[in-house]
Amino acid sequence: MxxxxxxxxxxxxxxxxxxxxxxxxxxxxxxxxxxxxxxxxxxxxxxxxxxxxxxxxxxxxxxxxxxxxxxxxxxxxxxxxxxxxxxxxxxxxxxxxxxxxxxxxxxxxxEPTSEDEDSDSDGFEPHAPAxxxxxxxxxxxxxxxxxxxxxxxxxxxNPAPHDRFRRSAMTDTSPYEEFDTAHIRHKFPSADQGIVRQLGKANSFRRQYFRYREEHHRKLAQxxxxxxxxxxxxxxxxxxxxxxxxxxxxxxxxxKLDGSGFENCDIRSEAGRTESSFAPSSAPDGSRSRMPSMPDEAQQGPFECPFCYRVISVKTTTEWRKHVFGDLRPYICLYPDCSAAGQDFQRRHQWIQHVQKAHWKILLCPLGCKDLYIEDILALEAHLATFHKEHAETLSPESLIQLSEQERPLDTSKKCELCDEELDSFKAYARHVGRHQEDVALFVLPDRGLDEESLEGKEKALGPDHTSTLDTVNNLGILYSDQGRLKEAETMYQRALEGKEKALGPDHTSTLSTVNNLGLLYSDQGRLKEAETMYQRALEGKEKALGPDHTSTLNTVYNLGILYQTQGRLKEAEVMYQRALSGSS
Structure with missing residues (x-):
């Protein structure tokens, strides 16, 4: 064969x-x-x-x-x-x-033969239609x-989803976590900070997965x-x-592929690269993220998903939504100290079954107080200390839970952990919190419309100085730079930098990412002194904001090493390379 x-x-x-x-x-x-x-x-x-x-x-x-x-x-x-x-x-x-x-x-x-003519008389037509x-x-x-x-x-x-995520887990998520956690905190200001960090980390992991899929696809195409x-x-x-x-x-x-040979696509470093601003392909701040529309090619048969780069076959919007959420795995358990912390769920029913089995519980007073539903062990301990002081010190928390925990009736109310809305039943909780989690996960999908038209759309919807608009401006600069359109890239970077300095401040990490990108552009243009100025500014700001060993800081350290090597300043380059190496190990 x-x-x-x-x-x-x-x-x-x-x-x-x-x-x-x-x-x-x-x-x-x-x-x-x-x-x-x-x-x-x-x-x-x-x-x-x-x-x-x-x-x-x-x-x-x-x-x-x-x-x-x-x-x-x-x-x-x-x-x-x-x-x-x-x-x-x-x-x-x-x-x-x-x-x-x-x-x-x-x-x-x-030309028809005599045999063909005989066949014609029997009604057989050997030739094709006109x-x-x-x-x-x-x-x-x-x-x-x-x-x-x-x-x-x-x-x-089509391997199992958890295997795909395990392979992508070899890529560092830390460059994304600050941004994603800040987004969750802004979206749900009343949520517990532990839940905010958990959701932010989950979104960073999703970004990591899509980046892995893109790099893996690029590697296969080479x-x-x-x-x-x-x-x-x-x-x-x-x-x-x-x-x-x-x-x-x-x-x-x-x-288009560059000729620089293969990267290790399983463990890809941020060093020596531009830094994207993570803007969602979704609605403006405060509104729900949109499910991206199903590609037109879906009606023509199997096609390549623009997010996970797998060949899929979907015909309906429902099938498309199911595929996208299958990639995102949007549901996680929001209960603190859950044994399944960090586990994600592909389908809503899987997540809510876990919640019902492991957490949809209520505590009753073990000493007979009727019609008293208590939410957690701390509230139960407070109740005992107030009304049953003689027993409060003799019962351990473990024995209290064993004596008090009951299955929570499905028609009892519960507050949403994210927005504090009172929900009147288990079904309402599943629907409401599930939609919140879907909304959070959709935020990370890459913007499929990274071009002048998408920028124009954001300018109209949000204004030219909105931070989401400026993120798209920064990312267009990266695109133009990759295409060799360096003057246009510089225009985009300069606009993004000026806008971010006004909106976020000169020392914000998003501003400093654009400063780093300008340094890389100047280096590509041979403007080495200007590049060094940008790198030094980015490095000083990141050391203060993120710390000396943060991945984004080390990215700029490595860029400085490349610049020094280009200038022939080999000892300084070695210092930068050693620092980048020791910090990332």
Whole structure:
């Protein structure tokens, strides 16, 4: 059985051969075939784009331990299906190229034989309906095979959620926790600070997971040949993405890859990088976060989720919501000292079953006070000290709980731990607190509309100087910098910096992140003195606000080390590198 990693470049070469053969039939080539439909070449390019999305999503072109062959080594039935489909696709492409270059005559151009005429008299029609050619049928068959590959990838690419989160846990969340905790505190000012920290940490972990998924997707995409002309690359090389035009939406096209080789995508450092501002793709402050709309591609069959980068198949809004919340795992237990602290729940019913079984309890006075429902052990101890002083000192907290704890009636009221609203039943509690947690989790979803239009929308909705608007301005600067549009990036950074200095103050950590980004931009432009000024300002501010060993502080330390090395100040560079290394260990 052929390796998947060997069949993929063969298929890419098959696409190229078919496309080249059709190009030779264009008017400027001197070889014109009027029976070739005008939309055939665009259709082939579109199918090539879809095939490349499938390949990069699964890393089907890779070799070694990251290859699809290796990952399916214990699932031979799936591997057999994949190779059969790839062989079928390759055969289609080769047949199409043979017809297009004139090597084989298609059946739609064959002259009927006497046997055919005899068959016609019996009612059998050997030729296709008007307008249908063998070439168009081949392209249609190739499209169907690619649809099957996408459908199959849903099974290939769907591990248990807790395993996915465990792998992402190797990435540091500390750069996000301050921001996420501050957001929860602002949203629920009356909530207990322990719950605030718990929810903030959960959101930071979700950010970490989506970042891991993005990096893993980028890693799988590396090494795919540009036009299918080259053999499979090994795991140490990268090559630029294809520029083949297709009707695919932008978020399904593989992103441009740099040539710097692989990063370790499982443990990725913040050092030497820009710092994003985390603005939600949601509603303005104080309102509920929005569930992102289902991508249009969902109606066309399996597609790549823009958040987790897995190929999924959903047809309805309900299925889409279920998938998004499956990625977010939005529910956690809010009870202090719970044995399941830190555990998240994928579905609301799983969370609320835990709450009912472990925590939906009430304490009754063990000495017979009727119709007295007590919320917690401290209140019970206070009751005993006031009304049953003679017994208060003889009962330990453990024995009090054993004597007093009863299942709480489902129709009793309880306050929401987050907003203090009185809820009249267990059902109301589940619905109300569940929605709060969904709202909190949706806040972390990456903004899919990071462009001038999304900035314009925020400017209209929130104003040009709102901190959420300025976060988008900062992140647009990062985008422009990554695209090499350095002047536009500088304009964005300068605007973000001026706005944040006014709104948040010059020493706020969000302001200092933009200062760090400006330093990196100046360094890229060769403006090394200005870069050093920015880095020094960012470093001093972060040391005061976050401490000398915070990840964000060490990020700027490392950037300074790179700058000093560029300037030839090697001893100073070594000091910075050593500090960054010792602080992160």
């Amino acid at each position: 052929a390796n998947i990693s060997a069949l993929v470049p063969s298929c890419l070469n098959g696409f190229r051969s078919l496309n080249d053969s059709l190009a030779a039939l264009l008017p400027e080539s001197g070889r014109v075939d009027g029976d070739i439909p005008e939309d055939l070449r665009p259709s082939i390019k579109n199918e090539l784009g879809r095939f490349r999305v499938w390949v990069t999503n699964l890393g089907a072109h890779r070799t070694g331990n990251s290859s699809l062959d290796y990952r399916l080594r214990d699932a031979s039935h799936i591997r057999t299906q994949v190779t059969n489909l790839l062989n079928g696709l390759l055969e289609c492409l080769q047949d199409g190229a043979s017809i297009a270059n004139g090597t084989v005559e298609p059946w739609d151009k064959m 307008g249908l050619t063998e070439l168009s049928q081949i392209v249609s068959e190739a499209s169907e095979i690619i649809n099957c590959l996408f459908t199959l990838s849903v099974s290939i690419h 090494g795919l040949p540009d036009e299918g002309m080259e053999p499979p690359c090994d795991d140490t090389k990268t090559i630029a993405d294809s520029t083949v035009a297709s009707s695919l939406p932008q978020h399904l096209k593989t992103s």
